[in-house]
Amino acid sequence: MNKTYIPESALAIVAHPDDIEFSCAGTLARWIKGGTHAAYVLCTSGDAGIADTKLTRQQAAAIREAEALEAARLVGVTEVTFLHYLDGVLVPSLDLRQKLVREIRRFRPEVVLTGDPTLVWADDSYINHPDHRAASLAAVEAVFPAAGQPHVFEELAAEGLKPHKPRKLYCTNWRSANTFVSIDDTIELKIEALRAHKSQMRDWDPGPRIREWASERARSMEMQYAEGFHVVTLESDEDWEKYKGSVENRA
Numbered sequence: 001m002n003k004t005y006i007p008e009s010a011l012a013i014v015a016h017p018d019d020i021e022f023s024c025a026g027t028l029a030r031w032i033k034g035g036t037h038a039a040y041v042l043c044t045s046g047d048a049g050i051a052d053t054k055l056t057r058q059q060a061a062a063i064r065e066a067e068a069l070e071a072a073r074l075v076g077v078t079e080v081t082f083l084h085y086l087d088g089v090l091v092p093s094l095d096l097r098q099k100l101v102r103e104i105r106r107f108r109p110e111v112v113l114t115g116d117p118t119l120v121w122a123d124d125s126y127i128n129h130p131d132h133r134a135a136s137l138a139a140v141e142a143v144f145p146a147a148g149q150p151h152v153f154e155e156l157a158a159e160g161l162k163p164h165k166p167r168k169l170y171c172t173n174w175r176s177a178n179t180f181v182s183i184d185d186t187i188e189l190k191i192e193a194l195r196a197h198k199s200q201m202r203d204w205d206p207g208p209r210i211r212e213w214a215s216e217r218a219r220s221m222e223m224q225y226a227e228g229f230h231v232v233t234l235e236s237d238e239d240w241e242k243y244k245g246s247v248e249n250r251a
Helices: 019-023 025-033 057-075 094-107 130-143 154-159 187-195 207-218 237-250
Strands: 009-014 037-044 080-085 111-114 121-123 168-172 179-182 226-233
Touching: 009 019, 009 025, 009 094, 009 130, 019 025, 019 057, 019 187, 025 037, 025 057, 025 179, 025 187, 025 226, 037 057, 037 094, 037 130, 057 080, 057 187, 080 094, 094 130, 094 154, 111 130, 130 168, 179 207, 187 207, 207 226
Parallel strands: 009 037, 009 111, 037 080, 111 168
Antiparallel strands: 168 226, 179 226
């Protein structure tokens, strides 16, 4: 359980528009209200996510990017980067890892949020989208060790991008979470942001189901609604302060 931690900055990395809203928008909204500077990286534009053959992939991508920007705006995020990989065939390639390292070194987040790359199925009715696993694995491999290693992707130095080690990695997790963040005060904002993805919600109101899921995660804890994560702390409080100071002194 973690009721008080508010990072200075957070970068969410996912495969598709609406992945953040389903998984961790409540936490991001809570942090943003507390002063966190947050940004999103979407590996694809969800161009295969509208099952209408009258639309081209480019038209579908434009619709979904607009929805993603509106959903981000609702929780207070104005910086959204689309990497424009094809939806449905994403793989955790070195090319994707490099692009994610570039975004981590550019944004320099205290926390990176992504999905669980090990999740294939959680129950008897759900298979995790392979794009989710690909984006999450690439994000984990970008966070550690690549983003903080000066001799990995050395070409990024020519862009003025210095190595950066995030302090924490938050992987959304509902099977074996070790950290739960209360979203009591932001669950309605999470639902509102999810509703912005009109092409995906269509006639479905996500509110009741999202409240149900968030309530299940909060069960037996002193909160009504929660999002669960497996959190890896790469830098202790003391080491993080030293690291930030050394980075500021080099800048």
